[in-house]
Amino acid sequence: MPNIYQEGLDKNTANYAPLTPLTFIARSAYVYPERTAVIHGQRRYTWLETFARSRRLASALRAQGVGEGDTVAAMLNNTPEMIDCHFGVPATGAVLNTLNTRLDAETIAFMLEHGEAKVLFTDREYSPTIKKALAMVQRKILVVDVDDAEYSGPGERLGSREYEEFIAEGSADFPWTGPDDEWRAISLNYTSGTTGNPKGVVYHHRGAYLNSFSNIVSWGMQPHAVYLWTLPMFHCNGWCFVWTMAANAGTNVCLRRVDPKLIFAAIREHGVTHYCGAPIVHSLMANAPAELRAGITHKVAGLIAAAPPPAAVIEAMANIGVDLTHVYGLTETYGPAAVCAKHAHWASLPIGRQVELNGRQGVRYHAQEGITVLEPTTMEAVPWDGETMGEIMFRGNLVMKGYLKNPKATAESFAGGWYHTGDLAVMHPDGYVKIKDRSKDVIISGGENISSIEVEDVLYKHPAVIAAAVVATPDPTWGEVPCAFLELREGATANEQEVIDFCRQNMARFKVPKRVIFCTLPKTSTGKIQKYVLREQAKSSAAIE
Missing domain, CATH: 3.30.300.30 (ANL, C-terminal domain)
Incomplete structure (x- = not known):
């Protein structure tokens, strides 16, 4: 029998558009053109100016022959140029590969070769590593230097031109269109927790769009948040927060390096409302001298990932006005894809119990379809008893397309219709996940x-x-x-x-x-x-x- 809801009700340009985070910056530039988008040292850019810079970057890249399926690599700190790249690169149809600035030359060389980078943007600070890496690479790569005024240390220019010169060659009227298919790749992120060579994790426009929104909803971010970049933008595209802040029409406060003095100064000066980081970031803040925190009277929200935060850190952060939320995810899940969603009555419990509850990996993000704990061979769910261990698995839109040029690893990771994390965990009676061990050491x-x-x-x-x-x-x-x-x-x-x-x-x-x-x-x-x-x-x- 024919489905009456299918006949004559087809997708068309009036009722359907592929999801892409590229629409976020265009909207914020249109609605809030004069609102501050980026702060970095003495530099300030509005959303209209940031949009124009991204369009100039896309135009300049297109003039160099960069287009659909090409890779553009970035060895950059948390600077305005990295924000430009998250929009300007995919606007050409190319894929952004953000490189971990802490890696050695040999590993960087592998990534440039494996990802087939056509262009490389690199901060002058990393010229010694990049120079060695480029000497190991066989392919021809256009190198563009970023000479950040906030950096005064050693380093040399390796390319034929500097970033500002490069984007000046582009047009601010570059046509801003998204992909024809939301499944197309938007970024490439290499894992650092595997044996042998790192695996290239490929994100699609749909997942980036949905996780950007999920960051707002699952964390409860208010509009026009002021976000401090303590988390590296190279790490899972900054957990998708580069795109999140464009959707939020908020303010990005850039930070080249993690330093408690700089963090508290930025929070005080710019009224920072949100930031993310590993436990080390929160520990540094919690143990910083009290005088560094003087003058900060407003509430600040922090996301913490990796190891569960110790009680002393949670208590210390609460005492200085920081409300921590624990999230969990992997490179393969666009960063955070689970959150330890809080309940109001938890706040009245003893600190020890609060830490126990807040230290769990939690429940699925709003835009993720599922997180569960299964016995990895039978794929059967473990009892919700807080004791029986199984493997954490994800399913949904916040799971990677797969591993670049590695169909075997891709198939293994998706066996049984779930993404296998390799993390061993238990399921608590309330449906919250808690990691117990790591199967891959x-x-x-x-x-x-x-x-x-x-x-x-x-x-x-x-x-x-x-x-x-x-x-x-x-x-x-x-x-x-x-x-x-x-x-x-x-x-x-x-x-x-x-x-x-x-x-x-x-x-x-x-x-x-x-x-x-x-x-x-x-x-x-x-x-x-x-x-x-x-x-x-x-x-x-x-x-x-």
Whole structure:
């Protein structure tokens, strides 16, 4: 029998448009042209000016032959140029690849090659790393330098022109149209918590649009929020908050580096209402001298991710007027896709119970279809008893398209019709998810994912090391840090500082083990290192210290 609601009721340009966050900046520039969009040092841009800069960038890129399916990489700090890129690059049909500024040259080179970057915008601060990376890359890349007036440190220009010169070549009247299909890629983000080479996570316009809105609704942001950029914009496109702030018609307060003095000064001067960050950011703020917080009388909302916040941090942040909300997600879910949605009566509970409730990974974001805990082989739901462990899985619009050039990993991650996070968790009786362990031995330190196997690979290169195992150990500042257990070759010697120095020469600094313990590694009868034993040792030794 024919469906009467299908006949003659087709999609057309009058009743349908593909979802894209590119519409947000166009609307804010139209409705609030004179409202301040970006603050960075002495620089100020309205929404109309920010829109014009993004259009000039798109026009200049198009003149260089950048278009549908091309990749434009950015090695940038939290500056106005990075905001421009989040709109100007996808406006050409190209895909934005934001690079982690903390990575080493070899990893950056891999990303530039794997992502087939056609253009690279790079801050002068990172010229030593980028110069080495470009020397390893075989493809031709147009390099455009960003010379930020707020940076006075060392560095050199590597490209043929500077950013402002480049966008001056473009037109502010560049036609502003979105993709013909909302499934088209908008950005490429590389994971840092996998073994071997990082995987390229591809976002689509639809997911970016929906998560941008979900950030507002799930967090309860008021219109025209003043958002401080303590979270790196390179990390999951700043959890989609670059696009969120355009939808909100709020103000972006840029910050090149995380420093409590600068954070509190910005909050005080600009009336910051919202910010996001890993536990380390909140810990730095909570432990900052009281005089830095003087003069701040308004309420500030903060999102915290990664390790659950310790009680002392939640209490200290509440005392200085910061209301924390815990969110959970991964690179593969556009950043936060779950939130520990609060209930009013929680506030009347003892602080210990509040921390227990607020430290959970929570429930799905508004724009996400589902989060659950399943037994990964049978795909059956675990009991809601707070004890039976399974794997956290997501389903919905806030899940990546897949991994670039990696169909095998993509298929494995979507097995059974859910995205497998690799995080082991329980489901509480109220339907809230709580992480218990990580199946892939990923260490989350200060919000950064660290692969234990990647660190072990470097340790095995040390001439004195015959066996190595790296596990997480609790840390009051970073949440958790890498702890290395080493077994030395017969007759060989090494000390902790020597090993740490060796690691610093061969990997990004945030991945370097903070503790090194020499011992005979515990092994199974088949020779497999028993990491669960080492985890307990690491926890015990950390507790003693």
